[in-house]
Structures are given as C-alpha cells and as structure tokens.
Amino acid sequence: MIRRLVSGAAAGALSTLAMSAVMLAGQKIGLMPSQPPKHIVRAALPGHPHRPKPGERALGAAAHLGFGAACGAAFALLTRGRGAGVPLGVGYALMIWLGAYEGWVPALNILPPASRDPARGRPVVMAAAHVAYGATLALAVRAMADGRHAG
Template sequence: MLRMLVRGAAGGALATVALTAVSLAGDQAWLMRDRPSGRVAPGPPPRRRARPTESLTHFGFGVASGAVLCALSRGRAGLPLGVGYALAAWAASQRGWVPRIGILPPDARDDSSRTAVLAAGHVVYGMVLVATVNHLSRP
C-alpha cells in the first residue's frame, strides 16, 4: 500500500507540473489575467500574482490527489477515470473552497478564457497522472 501511495504521489507531482505548464502558457497568451468588466484600455489585462502559499498548497493538493487516485484504483487507472477525477476535483474546488478564500471567483463569474485554461490544465493533469501511475506500476 505504501508503494502505491508513493507512486500516486509521484504521479501527482509530475501531473501538477504539467498542469502548471498549461496555466503558464495560458497566462502568456493573456488568458489567465483578471479582466474587469467594461475594460477598454488596449494591451494586456492586469496580472494577478499567486502568493507562495497558494502555489505550495496547490502542489501539495496535486500530490495528495495523485496518491488518493492511485489507492482508489489500486495502481491501475484508466484514462477516462483519471480525466474525470481531475475535472471533478477542479469543479468541486472552483465551486467550493477556492472562491471562499478569495483565490478566484466562482467559475460561473470568472472570465471564460481562464475557466477554459484551468479545465484544460486539469484534463492534462488527469492524463499525466494516469500515464505516470500506470508506468510506475509495471512489474
């Protein structure tokens, strides 16, 4: 069981890095910026900087989520399970604790481009998590 949790945590770490890469790419494309309603000024919208505790918490959540999926799937998760798991975690967070502590508004009130990037990042998270866990679980 401990090996399974370690494999899941490793998969979660790698998957969180991949998710972060998608978010950074979206940020570079100006898709992750705050867009006040009625903004007409040219150029990129203002940037919201993540606090270090947010980044560390997000990484820890990704690692722990990987360990949980690996334990639940007994080390062999299919791609649909991984993607569904990641999207469910994202949706629950966006409608729950993330807006409550003020990191982002609920996705229903957030900018649709940021919502799309975050959803895509979580799809990538699920794919990388499953691929890593399945690779590490080979005999």
Template structure:
C-alpha cells in the same frame, strides 16, 4: 504494495502538477487571465497572518507554487488509493472531479474566485483544461507503473 502505490501516486501527482503548471504559465502568452487560485489563497492566508503578500513578490510566488504542488501530491495519493486500475480516461475523470470540487465548490465557497461559470472565461477555460492535463498525466503514470 498499497503504500508503494500511494507513494507512486504522490510522485505522479507532483509530476502531473508540474506539467499542469507549465500549461497554466503558457496561458499567459494569450493575454491576461487574472490571478490564479493558489496565489490568491496564499496571499489571503499571508494577510491574515500579518505577513506581506505582494501579488508578484518572490515569497508569494514561491509559497503559491509549493501550495499548488502539495495539493497535487495529495490529490495524486488520493487517486492512487481510490482507483485500483488506472487509465488515462480515469485520470482525466479524476482531474475533472478535482476541478469541479475546487472551482465549483470550495474555492468560491471561501471567496477566492467566483464559480467557474461566472469567472473570467479565459481563466476558467485554462483551469478546466489544466485539470484535464493533470488527470491524463497522473492516469498515465499510474497505468505505466502497474505494468512493472
């Protein structure tokens, strides 16, 4: 049962990441927000490996999408393993925790972006709200699955 729940969390994390990414893409309609963390991280790693990493290159876009999806899948699995009874509010709290650990923690620590409170305000707001969306979707998927 635990392995099944973690697998469900992984799938839920993937679906939540897709919905979250839709929100992140839609934010472009309101004007420039600056490059997002997944793309900046992929470009940095590619440069260190001696690979081309154009900002809008198809390889960069694909690799950053895969990296972001993989992170979302892993986070979904972690949520499923750590939270025995999912609800939307618990999912949102988890999404906010992922945002905090990322945008106030490891992302600024490795120099990808400044901490959220010093970042471009529209990007910071988009990422905060995107993680709320991620958590709500993930929380709902696992709550629904528990009813089966």
C-alpha cells in the same frame, strides 16, 4: 499500500508540472490574469485576503505541487495502484476542478465561481490544465504500476 501512496504522490507531482505548463501558457497568452494557487495562498496568509503578500508566488507553487501530489496519492489508492485509463484520470481531475472552482474556492471568497468568472479565459485554461493533470496522472500511475510488476 505505502508504496501505492508514494508512487501516486510522485505521479501527482509530475502531473502537476504538466498542469502548470498549461496554466503558465494560458497566462502568457492573456487568457487568465494570474495563477489561482497564488490567490489561494494569498487568502490563507495573514493580512487582507486580496492584497499581495511577500512570497505568495513561491508558496503558491509549493502548495499547488503538494495538493497535486496528495490528489495523485488518493488516485493511486482509489485505483489500487494499478492505474486506470485516461478517461478516468481526466474525469477525476475535472471533479477536483469543479469541487474547487465551483465549491470551496468561491465559498472562501478567494475567486469567483468558474461559471461567473469575469476573467472568461480562466475557467477554460483551468479546465484544460486539469485535463492535462488527469491524463498525465492516469498514465504515470499505470506506468509506475507496470514497472513494479515487470520482473
């Protein structure tokens, strides 16, 4: 079980890097004004929840990586460390997206719900980023499980 958690966390961290590449590309081409993890950390830090804070960019990246690793560990446990097909990984990641961007993120007044986001490109980029996360996660967990059982 510990091995499953560790390999799932590693797969989740790797998948978060793939996801972050999609998010950065979306920002670079102007589909979203800024990175949601930065806004989440900004709201969590002391002071006004919508004013910039020192270190929020780096803390946002670290928090995003940690959250992705934790979700990867949970996925590995749920799939019993054997991994799963890409469709299950993508579905899992899209449920995380919906839970966050239609759920707790707007409930905490961090960003508007994805369905009413004035930055119309942000929901598209974030959904695509979660698809990349889920596909990469499913493949990475399966590859790690195959590596454990080969030999």
